[in-house]
Amino acid sequence: MVGRMIGTLFCQRDGEAVDEGLVKSMGVSNFNVSQLERLLSVCRIKPAANQVELHPYLTQPELVEYCKSKGIVLIAYSPFGCPALPCPALPCPSGENSPVPLLENPAVKEIAQKHGKTSAQVLIRFHIQRGITTILKSNLLARIVENAEVYNFHLTRKKIQTLEGLDCNTRFIK
Numbered sequence: 478m479v480g481r482m483i484g485t486l487f488c489q490r491d492g493e494a495v496d497e498g499l500v501k502s503m504g505v506s507n508f509n510v511s512q513l514e515r516l517l518s519v520c521r522i523k524p525a526a527n528q529v530e531l532h533p534y535l536t537q538p539e540l541v542e543y544c545k546s547k548g549i550v551l552i553a554y555s556p557f558g559c560p561a562l563p564c565p566a567l568p569c570p571s572g573e574n575s576p577v578p579l580l581e582n583p584a585v586k587e588i589a590q591k592h593g594k595t596s597a598q599v600l601i602r603f604h605i606q607r608g609i610t611t612i613l614k615s616n617l618l619a620r621i622v623e624n625a626e627v628y629n630f631h632l633t634r635k636k637i638q639t640l641e642g643l644d645c646n647t648r649f650i651k
């Protein structure tokens with residue numbers, strides 16, 4: 478029901494803004510696959526982008542594939558796992574609970590060390606190589622510069638798989 482209402486609003490109201498040349502393209506946020514399917518079944522103007530939480534603890538492979546197949550750009554928010562928030566207990570594949578902040582995760586740190594990069598740079602590179610755009614945020618100039626220096630190294634397929642293997646379907650943003 479909510480999806481249908483959003484779809485109707487998306488199609489009717491915002492579509493007018495595109496028709497009138499007031500906006501170039503429109504996007505959605507926090508849409509899962511079934512919500513996107515409902516939206517695409519009724520919308521006249523396809524959403525250009527979907528902004529969702531994505532990082533190695535929440536890799537959302539089905540959503541990634543779906544958006545790629547439909548030509549919808551995925552934009553990852555909270556790429557560092559919200560370091561300012563308390564880390565939730567993370568159900569690991571082994572069944573243990575391991576509340577390790579993403580930037581402190583040993584696998585992320587090890588990859589960073591091997592490349593002479595920071596954990597943050599590895600987490601950004603992870604998205605770039607998965608074909609995903611990322612929203613980055615820092616109040617510190619040094620970190621803004623650091624976060625831009627991610628185009629001079631490459632993660633092997635194995636390292637991407639290691640990072641994908643950290644997935645425990647954990648959201649930091651509730």
Ligand SMILES: NC(=O)c1ccc[n+]([C@@H]2O[C@H](COP(=O)([O-])OP(=O)(O)OC[C@H]3O[C@@H](n4cnc5c(N)ncnc54)[C@H](OP(=O)(O)O)[C@@H]3O)[C@@H](O)[C@H]2O)c1
Binds near residue numbers: 529595598612615
């Ligand atoms: N569409 C949505 O529903 C939605 C939901 C949540 C967030 N967002 C957007 O997504 C963006 C980022 O997400 P987020 O703020 O939730 O989480 P995040 O990117 O995981 O974490 C941001 C925090 O990471 C720190 N940081 C940045 N660069 C760093 C680095 N190189 N090393 C260590 N720490 C670093 C920053 O602290 P310092 O400032 O101290 O550097 C910043 O407060 C924001 O623009 C937000 O508006 C959208």
